[in-house]
Amino acid sequence: MKIDHVGIVVGSMAKAIDQWQTYFGYRQATEPVLNTRQKVVVVFLEKPGSLPVKLVEPTGPDSPVAAFARRGGGLHHLCFLCDELEPELDRLKQAGARVLTEPQPGEAFANEKIAFLFAGQGLNIELIDTLTRAGRIGSQRPVED
């Protein structure tokens, strides 16, 4: 597995984009994408040689990240790419990780298969199935319902 990005929950997307640009020199790599299943809007930020950052803004109070945003937001998850999601998830379960969301096609961008799990040390981990990966993050498109 390889680290793909870090997910940051934000209360205001516009403000967060501006701050990451001003403070750390990250540029906006994707337009805001609405994910109606996850009830979030997502923007990827990039900086050459640095880990990509995914800003995640809740669309309303029923979003899985709404409470997190209300508490001020911040570091929410670390995302790994893996070759095949289900076997990897089985291995992690056997090893003691607690799976939050089981993989379903179409949960993330461009029908990527993803899962979330708690991995100890307060870590919330997202896994993306490489085979379903959309490719370059700049090519991501909205999820169809």
Ligand SMILES: C[C@@H](C(=O)O)C(=O)SCCNC(=O)CCNC(=O)[C@H](O)C(C)(C)COP(=O)(O)OP(=O)(O)OC[C@H]1O[C@@H](n2cnc3c(N)ncnc32)[C@H](O)[C@@H]1OP(=O)(O)O
């Ligand atoms: C679009 C997409 C993409 O990749 O393309 C995305 O980014 S999707 C991004 C949006 N979707 C997701 O993040 C889906 C998975 N995430 C979630 O469900 C949520 O954001 C949580 C991670 C659970 C955090 O939500 P919230 O702040 O409301 O939780 P909470 O503090 O009330 O905690 C709920 C339960 O989870 C536990 N809990 C929370 N964070 C934990 C952590 N890091 N490690 C271990 N346990 C943890 C709490 O102790 C509690 O357990 P007890 O209940 O036992 O007391």
